[in-house]
Amino acid sequence: MSKKGFIFDLDGVIVDTAKYHFLAWKNLANSIGVDFTEMQNEQLKGVSRADSLNKILAWGNKNISEDVFKALMNRKNDDYLNYIEKMDASEILVDVPRVLDFLNDQAQPIALGSASKNARIILQKVKLLKKFNAIVDGNDVNKAKPDPEVFLIGAQLLNIKPAFCIVFEDSVAGVQAANSAQMISIGIGDKEILNEADYVFKDFSEITNDFLKELLK
Ligand code: BG6
Ligand code: MG
16 A cells, blocks of 8 residues: 555635634625625635635725735634634534544545644644644745645645645635646535536545545555
């Protein structure tokens, strides 16, 4: 059995924080008079905080100063941090621990590849930090997804060539990032939305240990 690098996105893959990002962006957008729908939210998944705010401002035709931009980013994050304050292991998505434990048992290296600057806090809250051999988050990259930087750094830290890495992603931007890194992309979510991924599963309960073993060949 060969060694592969397994790279997991965080929000919407390991934990169901996507709903809290949505609520915090919706509160912020509405507070500045911009409508915000779940369809639009889909385009913000995997996208950095600054890029997300830029998109919302563009949808609402708003021009603001740099200072106001910073204040809005902080307001969104404070709101988001309030939502996640009481998070615990019960918010880990279905069968994620089984997959992480299976890969650990097979001595496969595992990295986190997230756009979020809150990734470490969240992994600590849900007590999964120790399951990862490397963590790459929004504090470690210069270019946001769909740029492949976050996953390429992950591969480097795991010491595995990109072509031998497998990425789990719930966002279009993240699937595109994995594809441009020449990694295998596994979409978690809707087949229609994630149609650029190599494989798509509704959630980890559909990913069997046999399927994971196939990836190790
Ligand atoms: C991604 C989320 O993982 O992280 C996005 O899918 C979010 O919705 C981005 O905007 C940045 O997160 P944070 O926690 O640094 O604002
Ligand atoms: Mg995500």
